[in-house]
Amino acid sequence: MVIRRGDEVTAFENRCPHAGWPLDTFDGRFLTTEAGALICAAHMAVFDARSGACLGGPGQGRGLTRLAVQSDGERWLISGLALAAE
Numbered sequence: 688m689v690i691r692r693g694d695e696v697t698a699f700e701n702r703c704p705h706a707g708w709p710l711d712t713f714d715g716r717f718l719t720t721e722a723g724a725l726i727c728a729a730h731m732a733v734f735d736a737r738s739g740a741c742l743g744g745p746g747q748g749r750g751l752t753r754l755a756v757q758s759d760g761e762r763w764l765i766s767g768l769a770l771a772a773e
């Protein structure tokens with residue numbers, strides 16, 4: 688999953704550290720109503736959208752796996768994927 692805020696791009700593996708399920712297993716949504724947080728729909732673990740650290744729920748003490756992101760000026764390169772910068 689990729690989160691873009693202006694020129695800041697953050698990417699995480701879509702796998703919850705609690706039980707290994709994709710965060711959007713049931714409803715296709717990742718974001719909480721609180722700014723800056725991601726939620727796993729399986730058992731409601733909440734993660735910081737910038738660091739991936741678990742903020743609450745059954746993922747406590749563990750975090751999302753963050754993927755390396757680089758820009759070549761035209762594209763964002765995310766662990767072998769290339770996404771247009773616009």
Ligand code: FES
Pocket residue numbers: 703704705706707708710727728729730731732744745746
């Ligand atoms: S698998 Fe994500 S909270 Fe359980």
